[in-house]
Every structure is written in structure tokens, then in C-alpha cells.
Amino acid sequence: MTQLDEAASLETLIRATVPRYTSYPTAPHFSAEVGADSYGGFLDQVAAEDGPVSLYVHIPFCHAICHYCGCTTKASRRYAPIEAYVEVLRSEIAMVAAQIGRRTVSHIHWGGGTPNLLSTAAFEAIVGDFHRLFAIGSDTEHAIELDPRHLGEGRARFLAGIGVNRASLGVQDFDPAVQAAIGRIQPAETVAAAVEQLRGAGISSLSFDLIYGLPEQSVASVRRTVETAIALAPDRISLFGYAHVPWFRVNQKLIDASKLPGSNLRLELERTAHGAIETAGYVPIGIDHFARHDDAMAVALSKRTLRRNFQGYTTDRADTLIGFGASSIGRTPAGYAQNVTDTGNWRERIVNGRFATERGRLLTPEDRLRADVIEQILCFFDADLTVIATRHNADPAVFSADLEKLTPLVRAGWVVADGGHVSIVRHGAELARLVASAFDAYLGTGGRHSVAV
Ligand SMILES: C[S@@+](CC[C@H](N)C(=O)[O-])C[C@H]1O[C@@H](n2cnc3c(N)ncnc32)[C@H](O)[C@@H]1O
Ligand code: SF4
Numbered sequence: 001m002t003q004l005d006e007a008a009s010l011e012t013l014i015r016a017t018v019p020r021y022t023s024y025p026t027a028p029h030f031s032a033e034v035g036a037d038s039y040g041g042f043l044d045q046v047a048a049e050d051g052p053v054s055l056y057v058h059i060p061f062c063h064a065i066c067h068y069c070g071c072t073t074k075a076s077r078r079y080a081p082i083e084a085y086v087e088v089l090r091s092e093i094a095m096v097a098a099q100i101g102r103r104t105v106s107h108i109h110w111g112g113g114t115p116n117l118l119s120t121a122a123f124e125a126i127v128g129d130f131h132r133l134f135a136i137g138s139d140t141e142h143a144i145e146l147d148p149r150h151l152g153e154g155r156a157r158f159l160a161g162i163g164v165n166r167a168s169l170g171v172q173d174f175d176p177a178v179q180a181a182i183g184r185i186q187p188a189e190t191v192a193a194a195v196e197q198l199r200g201a202g203i204s205s206l207s208f209d210l211i212y213g214l215p216e217q218s219v220a221s222v223r224r225t226v227e228t229a230i231a232l233a234p235d236r237i238s239l240f241g242y243a244h245v246p247w248f249r250v251n252q253k254l255i256d257a258s259k260l261p262g263s264n265l266r267l268e269l270e271r272t273a274h275g276a277i278e279t280a281g282y283v284p285i286g287i288d289h290f291a292r293h294d295d296a297m298a299v300a301l302s303k304r305t306l307r308r309n310f311q312g313y314t315t316d317r318a319d320t321l322i323g324f325g326a327s328s329i330g331r332t333p334a335g336y337a338q339n340v341t342d343t344g345n346w347r348e349r350i351v352n353g354r355f356a357t358e359r360g361r362l363l364t365p366e367d368r369l370r371a372d373v374i375e376q377i378l379c380f381f382d383a384d385l386t387v388i389a390t391r392h393n394a395d396p397a398v399f400s401a402d403l404e405k406l407t408p409l410v411r412a413g414w415v416v417a418d419g420g421h422v423s424i425v426r427h428g429a430e431l432a433r434l435v436a437s438a439f440d441a442y443l444g445t446g447g448r449h450s451v452a453v
Contacts (some may be wrong), residue, residue: 018433019440020287021378022310023336024371025361027329029442034337034360036349042332043099046320049333052106054318055134056310057089057126058325059112060343063150067183067254068172068214070243072327072341073113081343085325086122088347090129092324095355097133100322104135107316108163110144116151120158127162141166141316148194149186156194156201167198168207168238173214174225181215181259188228195232205295208234212269213242215259222269226276236297237282237290238312239273241266241429270429286379287429289313306379313379326356335362369394370439377436382423389420396420405438 019026034042046053061076062069076082108130118126130136143166144159159167173179174188191208198206208229212222229237244260246252261269274284282290283298289312291297300306300315307314309321310329323330326346329338337360340346349356363371369392376383385403389396399420406422409415414426415435424431437443 018430018437018443020433021374021436021440022308022312023329023331024374024440025336025367025442026440027338029445030336030338030359030361032359033362034335034357036355036357038335038362039337039355039357039360040099042334042337043096045334046103046332047100051320052104052318053100053134053320053322054107054109054316055105055130056109056111056321056323056328056330057115058323058328059085059110059115059118060326061085061112061117062114062147063117064183065251066172067181067251068211068242068244069251070245070249071113076117079119082117083119083122084347085343086118086126088350089325090125092350092356093126093129093133095350095353096322096324097129102133102135104137105130105140106318107141107143107314108136109311111311112145114147114150115144116146116155116159123158123162136163143167145170146194146198148191151194151197156197156203160201160203164203166205166207167203168209168236169194169234171208171229172211173217173221174228175216175221177216178214178221178225181256183254192232195234204235206234207236207238208232209238209240210273211240211242212273213244213261213266215256215261217261217269219265219268219272222272223276226273226280230277230280235292235295236285237277239270239277239288239290241270241288284427286313286381287432301379304380308375308378333363336360365392365394366398366441368392369398370441373399373439374436377422377424377439378432381427381432382421384421386420399439402438406435409435 060073061082062073063075065073065075142163144164146167146169148169169191171191172182172184179185195206210225210229244252244255244257277290278284281293283293283301285291285297285301285306286308289297296315297306297313305315305317307316309316309331320332321330323339326339326343327341329336337357339356340349340358346356369388372388372392373383373385376388385399386396389398403417406415406417410417414424414431416423416425422435424435
């Protein structure tokens with residue numbers, strides 16, 4: 001086996017079996033043990049503690065669904081359903097605020113779906129609620145996911161006016177053949193115009209989402225995509241591996257699976273993109289992010305304050321993330337809580353004055369301990385088990401069986417496990433996920449891992 005074959009089979013194995021750990025325990029291990037009542041209890045606990053909170057708003061609507069999309073969203077040609085959704089969202093925000101009080105907010109994140117589908121009136125109403133019900137300051141990070149194809153004239157200035165100071169743009173791939181194959185025609189000029197509009201409005205912190213592993217991609221085309229992206233000088237880049245799960249996301253049946261790159265090519269595509277981004281001077285962050293040297297995320301990496309959450313990597317250090325909207329996931333010190341996915345069901349619960357939590361996870365002390373180890377590995381590619389165990393008043397011996405699982409990787413020279421310090425020496429996203437999974441007490445105990453988006 002060549003080195004590439006070996007790495008490709010490792011990648012295939014890991015993709016099939018190992019989560020990306022945007023939470024621990026991962027979403028497939030959430031259950032009905034957490035519902036509306038327990039979420040109320042989670043929030044009571046938040047109310048009793050100090051510290052900032054972060055807010056996530058999910059907008060599950062798009063103009064049309066891209067073939068490859070794995071997000072929880074649906075197409076809406078009419079605005080009426082979105083307007084109705086916003087009304088319920090405002091009730092949900094008021095319910096949470098009534099329970100936790102006027103808290104300082106460290107981050108606001110609008111995700112989706114396509115949040116820029118909201119009308120200016122809807123944005124103003126929700127942001128108005130945030131200001132009325134929470135303490136939002138000039139240092140609150142306020143980020144939004146934007147579809148560059150639908151950034152109308154004057155929109156960037158409007159968003160800057162309501163306090164948005166960071167935007168991530170869905171770029172995916174610039175190659176016309178790839179764009180045709182994934183059902184998303186988006187010329188480079190469209191992205192360049194969006195970038196210009198956002199920067200002109202003062203939203204200077206920009207991130208691009210790119211995807212490798214798409215149909216019709218070649219090493220040369222991916223290289224060109226990365227070069228085109230870098231010419232626009234985003235502050236951050238996310239490089240996702242395409243997750244093809246057509247049994248779970250029926251829209252992906254529109255992707256011709258015979259055109260998907262095989263595992264060797266897929267790995268080469270990742271390496272090509274990764275190498276080109278790094279050569280352009282970006283700092284690799286964890287398993288799939290990059291940032292300019294002076295960006296807050298690169299600084300957080302060097303200071304070891306980087307965190308991982310449902311949005312991927314973050315500089316946000318708040319212990320509580322409140323999720324608003326259908327399917328949104330929140331995290332409080334007590335545990336995770338996810339809203340019901342169906343918007344009708346979510347609406348019904350909220351209008352009846354109940355939280356729409358459908359599933360979640362109460363965290364045990366051992367969950368917290370393991371979550372800490374897994375987060376350290378995915379952020380920094382190493383973890384000091386003794387220090388982490390001490391932080392959680394635990395005995396480092398609890399990790400003995402986990403360390404044994406790493407023996408083949410240690411023998412291969414890919415991982416060093418020495419005196420309770422685990423360190424990945426052959427960097428690679430797939431390896432970091434595999435090492436993290438050695439500390440996952442639930443892996444293989446039912447539930448399928450979350451798709452790689
Ligand atoms: C909510 S979208 C971004 C905002 C906006 N909806 C757009 O597409 O421009 C989140 C990102 O998830 C990524 N994504 C979606 N489906 C994916 C999949 N199946 N595999 C990997 N990444 C995916 C894309 O890079 C996309 O930009
Ligand atoms: S990639 Fe973005 S625009 Fe396309 S369907 Fe998914 S959420 Fe909507």
C-alpha cells in the first residue's frame with residue numbers, strides 16, 4: 001500500500017465511523033430524557049449563575065435547495081411562512097429572556113438555511129428584542145451566514161447598521177462544471193461583489209466556506225478554486241469534506257454518485273486545498289478551519305483559548321449557548337437541548353407557552369471530563385490528561401483503557417502518548433477525529449454519528 005492508499009483507507013474508515021465532535025456526547029446520543037421541563041431547569045440554573053451567554057438563531061429557509069446540502073432547511077418561494085416563523089421566534093426569545101433575565105451576550109450567530117432571506121423589518125424586530133431583553137455591547141460578536149447570491153443592494157450596510165460585524169459566505173467551489181453538478185451556479189464575480197459590498201459597509205471580518213469531495217472536482221480545479229478564494233483575502237476559511245448522505249438528505253439524490261471522487265482523489269483534493277491555503281499564509285485551525293495570522297481565531301489557537309461548538313471552531317468562551325428556532329441546539333452547563341425540527345411542531349409548542357425542546361443530554365461529570373479531552377484534541381491536536389483530570393477532580397487512571405486503544409497509532413509513530421500527555425504528531429483531520437474517538441465512551445453504543453457538515 002502506498003502512503004496515499006493507506007491514508008485514503010484511514011480516511012474512509014474514519015468518515016464511516018467517527019463523528020466530527022461538534023459536541024460530546026454527540027447528537028445521535030441525545031434522547032428524550034431532555035424535554036421542555038428539563039430545559040426550563042437548565043435555564044433556571046443559567047439564571048442562578050453569572051457570566052455571559054451566546055445566542056444562536058436558526059433560519060431554516062432558502063430560496064432553493066442546493067443538491068449537496070446537508071443542513072436543516074427548506075425552500076420557500078413565499079415570504080409568508082418566513083414572516084410567521086419570525087413571530088414565533090420572537091415569542092421564544094421572550095420566553096427564554098423571562099427565565100434567565102437580562103444577561104450579557106458575548107456572541108450572536110445567525111445560521112441556517114439562509115438568514116439573509118429575512119426582511120429588514122424582521123431583522124430589526126429580532127435585534128430590537130435582543131437589545132431590550134439582553135445586554136448587548138460593542139464587544140458582542142455578531143455573525144451571520146450569508147448566501148452571496150442573495151445579498152441585495154444595500155443589505156450589507158443594513159446588516160452593519162444592526163450590529164453585524166462578521167459574515168461567513170457559502171462559496172463551496174468556483175468551477176462551473178462543479179457548480180452545475182451541485183446545483184449551485186455562483187460566478188466568482190457574485191462572491192467578489194458580495195465581499196466588496198460587505199467590506200464597504202464595514203463588515204470587514206469575512207469567512208468563506210469551501211467544500212472538497214464534490215462531483216467533477218479535480219486537483220487542478222480545486223487548486224484554482226482556492227486561488228480564486230484567496231485572491232479575495234477572506235480572514236477565515238472553512239474547508240469541509242462533502243458528506244454524501246442521500247438516505248438522510250433526499251436532495252442529495254440529485255448528485256450523481258458516480259461522479260463523486262473516490263477516496264484517494266478525495267484525500268488528494270483535501271491535501272491540495274489544505275496545502276494551497278497554508279502556503280498562502282493562513283494558519284490551520286483544528287480539523288477544518290484556517291485563519292489569517294492576526295485573526296482572533298489564530299490568536300485563540302496560539303493562546304489555547306480556542307473552543308469547539310455546533311458552529312465548528314469559535315473564539316466564544318461563554319459556557320451557555322441558547323438556540324432559537326426549529327432544530328436549533330443549545331448548550332448550558334447542565335447539558336444539551338435540541339428543539340424539534342419540524343417548524344409546525346416547533347410553532348405549536350411555543351405558541352402554547354412551552355419550550356420546544358425535543359431531545360438533549362444531561363451531562364454527567366464523566367461526560368464533562370471526556371468532552372474536555374475531546375475538545376482539546378480537536379482544537380490543539382494534543383491533550384494533557386493529567387491536567388484535565390485535575391480540573392475535573394478525576395483520577396487520570398480513568399483514561400487507561402482509552403490510551404490502550406491508541407497503541408496502534410503510537411506504534412505507527414502518528415501519536416505520542418507519554419506520561420498522560422497525548423499528542424498527534426502526524427497532523428491530519430482524520431487522525432485527530434480518530435484519536436478523539438478513543439475517549440468517546442458512547443461510540444458504537446447505538447445511534448449514528450452526525451453528518452460531516
Ligand atoms: C448554512 S450554509 C451557509 C450559508 C448559505 N446557506 C449558503 O449556502 O451560502 C452552511 C455551510 O454548510 C456547508 N455544507 C452544506 N452541506 C454540506 C455537505 N453535505 N457537506 C459538507 N458541507 C456542507 C456549506 O459549505 C455551507 O456553506
Ligand atoms: S447550502 Fe446554503 S443555500 Fe444551499 S440549500 Fe444549504 S443552506 Fe440553503
